[in-house]
Amino acid sequence: MADSPRSLDPVQLGAYFDLIEVSSLLRYAVEQQLREAGDLSYVQFQLLARLGDSPTGSQRMTDLADGVVYSRSGLTYQAGLLEKAGLVVRAPSPEDERVTTVTITDAGRALLAKVLPGHVEVVRGMLFEPLSREDVMTLAGLLAPVRDHMRSTPPRSAAPRRRQREA
Amino acid sequence: MADSPRSLDPVQLGAYFDLIEVSSLLRYAVEQQLREAGDLSYVQFQLLARLGDSPTGSQRMTDLADGVVYSRSGLTYQAGLLEKAGLVVRAPSPEDERVTTVTITDAGRALLAKVLPGHVEVVRGMLFEPLSREDVMTLAGLLAPVRDHMRSTPPRSAAPRRRQREA
DNA sequence: TATTGTTATACTCTATAACTATA
DNA sequence: TATAGTTATAGAGTATAACAATA
Structure with missing residues (x-):
């Protein structure tokens, strides 16, 4: 018990609730668009997007799993679906035969190209419409350090054995 | 090659990605804490919290479903679990017998009381630690209008069939 | 007829553990 | 032995549609 459980102040509470609500609604809408436009789940879209962004169009399974916060078996499942749909191919790496x-x-x-315009449309219409250009910059400036902080902080109470962190 | 709606600018893209990542990581961590501390899923926690906040400790099924972005059948399922665990009770409303x-x-x-301190702890540690008091106020000020905007636009029950297209 | 909620069902997703193979 | 990935499996969660009851 490092800290006493003082509660969150009203402003924090509001920010937290709004963050959850906003991201939930956005996610829901985006998922629907992706499903309709390309029969893709959000995770599948993320995987494709990641591969598409990669200069080679390729990534190792483990790197993909790291990026999307997934168990490896979950990624295997999703990669299997994508492969069955002809959207990706899997092959053992020549350098290290263990690697896929x-x-x-x-x-x-x-x-990806087919789905992207609608995706962008949803995000702009839902998230950015009520924000000025300056607002967006401010928002980005606030979220970036939070993201970095979260990335650098392993879940404290129960650290699921993901990848061993080199200490 | 359908009409390409202007893409998102880099700042928007960054804000969007960070929002998704931040909320995903937060959600993941919170879910773990809730599971460990009280064997609750996040949805179940949200339902309990809503009821706990209500002055009477009661709400109609439909109102709960609206608040949590759920289908009614999904809510019935969750309410069933909560009831079986003795955390809520369901009864037909005297005023309108259709209502539960x-x-x-x-x-x-x-x-709820048992789980809340740890919950708060996770949220503070992950979300608010890298933010000053002023940052939090700014963040809240940005998210509130977005939340209102999302709430006011065609929620979720409507939409799927028609495709919106800009002229 | 419209609304509230439940049920039946089918499916998606995710995680755990055991397993294979490479290093 | 340790790592990368797959498989087997089991469970939670979700949505859709049909349904019953009430308004």
């Missing part, structure tokens, strides 16, 4: 390299296909890129 | 009133029990309040 996932690569986005042309079909995968095409689907 | 859900009420938090003493055990429900007790569990």
Whole structure:
């Protein structure tokens, strides 16, 4: 018990609730758009987007799992779906035969391109419409340090054995 | 090659990604804490918290479903679990027999009280630690209008069938 | 007829543990 | 032995549609 459980002040509480609500509603809307436009779940979209952003169009399974906060078996499952749909291919890495390299296909890129405009549309319409350009910069400036903080802080109470952190 | 709606600018993109990542990581951590401290999913916690906040400790099923972004059948399922665990009770409303009133029990309040300190702890440690008091006020000031905007736009029950297209 | 809620069902997703193979 | 990934499996959660009861 390092800290006494003082509660959150009203402003913090409001910010927390609004953050949860905003992200939930946004996520819900985006998921619906992705499902309709390309029959993709959000996770699948994230995986494709990550591969599409990669210069080579490829990534190792483990790196993908790290990026999306997934168990490896969960990633295997999703990668299997994407592969079955012809959106990615998997192949063992020549350098290290233990490693599986996932690569986005042309079909995968095409689907990404097909889905992206609607995706952007939803995000702009829901998230950015009520914000000025300056607001967005401010928001980005606030979220970035939080993101960095979260990334650097392992979950305190129960650290699931993800990857061992080199100390 | 459909009409390309202007893409998001880099600042918007960053804000969007960070929002998604921050809320995902926070949600993940909070869910773990709730599971460990009280064997509650986040949705179940939200339902209990809503009931606990209500002056009467009661709410109609539909109001609960609206507040939590759920289908009614999904809420029925969750309410069933909570009831089986003795955390809420359900009863038909005397005024309108169609309505089911859900009420938090003493055990429900007790569990809420047991779980809350750890919950607050996680939120503060992950979300608010890197933010000054002023930052939090700014963040709250930005999220509130977004939340209002999202609430006011076609929520979730409507939409799927029609595709919106800008002229 | 419209609304509230439940049920039946089918499916998606996720995690754990055991397993294979490479290093 | 340690690491990368897969498989088997089991469980939680969600949505859709059909349904019953009430308004």
